Amino acid sequence: MExxxxxxxxxxxxMIFSLLIVVGSLLAVIGIILWKGLPVLSxxxxxxxxxxxxxxGKGGGILNAIIGSLYLALGGTILAFFLSIGIAFYLQxxxxxxxxxxxxxxxxxxxxxxTPSIVYGAFGFTVLMYFQMRAxxxxxxxxxxxxxxxxxxxxxxxxxxTVPLELKEVSYSLxxxxxxxTLRVVSKQALPGLMxxxxxxxxxxxxxxxxxxxxxxxxxxxxTSLFDATASLPLAIFxxxxxxxxAVQQKAYASAVILLVIILAISITxxxxxxxxxxxxxx
Amino acid sequence: MNLRILKDKISSRxxxxxxxxACLLFFLILIGLYIRASPILSTVPITELLFSExxxxxxxxxxxxxxxxxxxxxxxxxxxxxxPISLLSSIYLSEYAGVHLREAVKPLIDLLAGIPSVVYxxxxxxxxxxxxxxxxxxxxxxxxxxxYGILAGGxxxxxxxxxxxxxxTGEVLRSVSHDLREVSLSLGATKxxxxxxxxxxxxxxxIFAAIVLGFSRAFGETMAVLMVVGNVPKVPSxxxxxxxxxxxxxxxxxxxxxxxxxxxxxxxxxxLMLLTVVLVFNIIARMVLIKIExxxx
Numbered sequence: 001m002e003x004x005x006x007x008x009x010x011x012x013x014x015m016i017f018s019l020l021i022v023v024g025s026l027l028a029v030i031g032i033i034l035w036k037g038l039p040v041l042s043x044x045x046x047x048x049x050x051x052x053x054x055x056x057g058k059g060g061g062i063l064n065a066i067i068g069s070l071y072l073a074l075g076g077t078i079l080a081f082f083l084s085i086g087i088a089f090y091l092q093x094x095x096x097x098x099x100x101x102x103x104x105x106x107x108x109x110x111x112x113x114x115t116p117s118i119v120y121g122a123f124g125f126t127v128l129m130y131f132q133m134r135a136x137x138x139x140x141x142x143x144x145x146x147x148x149x150x151x152x153x154x155x156x157x158x159x160x161x162t163v164p165l166e167l168k169e170v171s172y173s174l175x176x177x178x179x180x181x182t183l184r185v186v187s188k189q190a191l192p193g194l195m196x197x198x199x200x201x202x203x204x205x206x207x208x209x210x211x212x213x214x215x216x217x218x219x220x221x222x223x224t225s226l227f228d229a230t231a232s233l234p235l236a237i238f239x240x241x242x243x244x245x246x247a248v249q250q251k252a253y254a255s256a257v258i259l260l261v262i263i264l265a266i267s268i269t270x271x272x273x274x275x276x277x278x279x280x281x282x283x
Numbered sequence: 284m285n286l287r288i289l290k291d292k293i294s295s296r297x298x299x300x301x302x303x304x305a306c307l308l309f310f311l312i313l314i315g316l317y318i319r320a321s322p323i324l325s326t327v328p329i330t331e332l333l334f335s336e337x338x339x340x341x342x343x344x345x346x347x348x349x350x351x352x353x354x355x356x357x358x359x360x361x362x363x364x365x366x367p368i369s370l371l372s373s374i375y376l377s378e379y380a381g382v383h384l385r386e387a388v389k390p391l392i393d394l395l396a397g398i399p400s401v402v403y404x405x406x407x408x409x410x411x412x413x414x415x416x417x418x419x420x421x422x423x424x425x426x427x428x429x430x431y432g433i434l435a436g437g438x439x440x441x442x443x444x445x446x447x448x449x450x451x452t453g454e455v456l457r458s459v460s461h462d463l464r465e466v467s468l469s470l471g472a473t474k475x476x477x478x479x480x481x482x483x484x485x486x487x488x489x490i491f492a493a494i495v496l497g498f499s500r501a502f503g504e505t506m507a508v509l510m511v512v513g514n515v516p517k518v519p520s521x522x523x524x525x526x527x528x529x530x531x532x533x534x535x536x537x538x539x540x541x542x543x544x545x546x547x548x549x550x551x552x553x554x555l556m557l558l559t560v561v562l563v564f565n566i567i568a569r570m571v572l573i574k575i576e577x578x579x580x
Contacts, residue, residue, distance in 0.1 A: 008475035015375035018368040022449070023388065025442045026395045029406045036409055086301035095295060101302065107569060108306045114496070114565040115312070115558060116503020118530045122537060122554040123312045126319050149305065177291040200397070207399025210505040210530070214537055234401040238506065241405060256405050260398070267394050 030260065037257035040250045046258070050220040050231075057245045060220075062255050065236035067222045069259075071137060072232055073206035076144030080152050080201055083145070085194070088156035089182050094168075106157075113150040118210040120147050125214035138226040140216025144205045152201035159193025160186060167282065192277040196270050203266045207259065209234035233259045313558060320552035323545050332552070338516045340546045349516045350553065353433075353526030356519050357508060358501045360437030361444060365501075366494055368441075369448035376449070377456040378478055396446035404510030407439040412511055415523075425523040431513035434522045439507050444497040451496055451572075455489030456482060458575060489575050492568040499564035503557050505530035529553045 044061045051060035087105065089095065096102040124143035125135075133139065163186050171181040187194065209232070217229030218239065233255060240252035323332070327345055335346025376385050416430030427434075459482050467477040483490070513525025514535065533553050536546075 004473050004476055008473050011371075011475055012375075012379065015371040015379065018371035019375055019388070021368050022372050022395070022445050023391055025445070026391055026398075028410065029398060029403065029442070032406055032410050033402060083301045083304065086298040087305050090295075090298035090302045095298060096302070101306075105302050105306055107566070108309050110569045111309055111562055111565050112305070114499055114503075114561050115309070116505065116530060116561060118503065118505040118533050119312065119316075119554050119558050119561075122533055122551060123315055125537065126315055126551065146308065149308075153305065177287050179291040179294045180287070203397045207397070207401070209399070209401050210534055213534055234399055234506070237401045237405060238510070241408065241510070252405065253409070256402050260402055263397055263399065263402075264394070267390065267397055271390060 030264075033253065033256050033260055036250075037253035037255075037260075041254040041257055045251065045254050049222060052220070054220065055239065055243050055245075055248055057247045062231075062233070062236050062251070062258075064220055064222050065231040065233045065255070066258065068137075068216070068230035069206050069233040071223065071230060072140045072144055072212065072216060073202055075137070075141035076148055076205045077152075077198060077202045079141060079145035080148040080205075081198060083149055084152040084156055084197070084201075087153045088160050089186070091157050092160060092182070092186070094178050094181075109150045109153055112146075113154060116210070117147055117208050118213075121211040121213050121215060124211065128215060135215055135217030135229050136227045137216065137223045137230045140212045140230060140232070141226075143211045143215045144208065147208060147211050148201035148205050151204055152197045155197030155200055156190070156194050159190040159197070162193075163189045164282075189281055192274040192281070195273050195277070199266050199270045199273075203263055206262060206266075207234055209238055233262075313555075313562075316551050316555040316558060320548055320555045323548040323552055326545060336518055340543050340549065343545065345545065345549045347529075347553065347556070349518050350527055350529045350532050351556075352518045353512070353516075354502065354528040354530075356433045356522070356526055357436040357440060357512060357528055358498060360433060360522060361440035361501045362494065362498050364437060364441035365444045365448060365497060369445050369493075369497070370452060370490065372445075373449045373452040373456065374478060374483075377453050378474070378482070392446045392449055395442070396450075400443065400504060400507040401510070403439050403443055404507035407435055407507060407511035411435045411438050420523060425521070427523045428513055428515075428525055431511055432523055432525045433512065433519055436508045436512035436526065436528075437522065439511055440501045440504055443504060443507060444501050447500050448493045448497040451493035452486075452490055455486045455493065455572075455575065458489070459485045488571045492571040492575075495564050495568040499561050499568070502564070503530055503561055505534050509534055529557055533557075 042061075044059070046061060046066070047063055048059070048061035049064040050062060051058050054060045087109075091102050091105060120143055124139060124146075128135065128139055167185055167189060168181055171185045176184070212232055213235065216232060218231050218235055219229045220231070221228075223230040237252045237255045237259065240248050240255060243249065323345060332345060332347055333351065334348055335344070336348045337344040337346040338349060376388060380388070412430035412435050414430070415427060415432070415435055419434075420427045420430065463481050463485060464477050467481045468474070472480070508528055509531040512528060512531060514527045514531055515525040516527045516532075517524075519526045533550055537550050
């Protein structure tokens with residue numbers, strides 16, 4: 001056999017092997033977390049808040065962290081949504097005119113997208129200190145919203161860009177304003193993509209720990225106001241794992257299962273939604 | 284004025300405000316961190332900050348070298364592991380794999396990108412650290428502190444940057460025109476020769492950008508690394524040594540060091556260093572990608 005055929009065969013094997021490593025590592029991560037965490041997961045973990053001395057092995061669960069994370073991620077996503085949708089709409093040609101501003105915005109969003117979440121956290125904490133405020137739910141929500149902003153906006157802009165120009169032109173030729181066209185034509189056509197963007201950002205928000213480490217605080221209670229400190233799932237995992245007690249560390253595995261299930265659910269919902277709503281799109 | 288037009292005008296202004304905010308946000312972060320880091324920058328010479336190994340904030344010694352080297356070791360190792368695996372996977376997906384396989388793998392790659400970093404960290408503690416401690420280190424005769432260290436951090440991080448390198452490379456490869464490939468194939472080249480001499484040559488700047496983006500993502504990753512890397516502030520000398528990367532330093536010490544003078548300023552300087560490096564890398568990568576999109580390269 002020729003050398004070049006052998007070379008091709010060798011590289012093909014290497015490529016398939018690499019792909020197996022990538023897919024295999026995903027399965028390994030999910031598999032090991034489930035294998036270690038599922039046996040420890042109990043109803044109490046899901047339905048009770050942490051009791052006094054929870055981190056020394058006393059009873060209770062992490063309901064406070066689950067609810068806290070949902071509050072944080074929901075609040076952050078809603079806040080980010082209003083900013084992102086505005087920016088994504090504005091980056092259309094009829095608003096920004098394809099000008100320098102939109103190129104600059106895209107570059108800024110890309111840089112923000114690449115900014116480590118610990119930097120958001122440190123910045124958020126600096127601002128909190130400047131205003132003499134303590135870590136709270138609202139501070140966590142704002143930092144998460146900033147973290148999610150570039151992710152959501154870029155995802156939304158990608159789909160809005162794909163809306164056919166003819167569709168918009170039909171709307172304009174009927175005398176519709178830019179706002180009417182954007183809300184009734186563009187957003188309907190882009191709906192599955194917009195929802196995907198929101199869900200991806202939500203997933204990123206609910207899983208992020210470094211940004212809320214100093215801004216949302218940590219507590220054993222479920223927050224009752226925006227100015228209370230709040231627990232969160234990622235930090236619950238981190239703190240439980242950090243204790244010297246094996247029983248508490250095992251609860252970290254169970255907490256990771258809960259977080260992983262939420263992430264998997266988001267991922268599956270994203271697929272289903274985009275399949276369901278793609279039916280109503282004009283191709 | 285017509286109500287419809289008024290609505291259009293107002294909404295347009297609001298959108299513009301959001302857009303300007305997004306542009307300003309980055310500069311706000313940069314300036315905010317710079318102001319808070321300036322006390323230490325004006326007290327301690329920059330050469331000492333960057334090149335001194337001595338880290339004892341109580342004595343007023345702020346040498347960042349152990350942290351900078353720790354970050355570099357972990358990030359470079361992660362990049363070395365991730366690049367060949369991601370590139371080969373990406374080439375296979377875009378050049379050889381059928382539509383079905385590609386469609387089946389894409390959600391898995393997305394999921395890999397969506398898994399939170401604490402979960403990766405926990406996985407590292409449960410799987411990678413014991414593997415290094417019980418199998419790899421004894422086999423190679425290396426000393427570790429319970430398996431925690433650069434190698435564990437690098438392995439966990441490499442998995443976290445797979446998705447970004449794979450997806451950016453995939454986009455770049457797809458942007459290489461089919462005509463080019465067909466010319467090469469029509470001259471009798473094999474598929475692999477076409478990929479090696481035509482596709483990859485054309486895609487080289489884009490692949491470079493993908494690697495830079497992956498590197499910069501790894502550079503700032505905090506929680507997963509923090510959980511497996513050992514956190515010892517010493518300049519490492521082998522992959523089995525523990526390290527103490529900059530993000531881990533920020534996460535571990537922030538919020539509790541207000542009593543020591545200049546300590547908080549030093550930590551915010553660490554954040555500023557991270558931000559600056561990530562900024563430079565991102566701008567380089569994006570410039571390359573934008574040029575590719577416009578068809579300049």
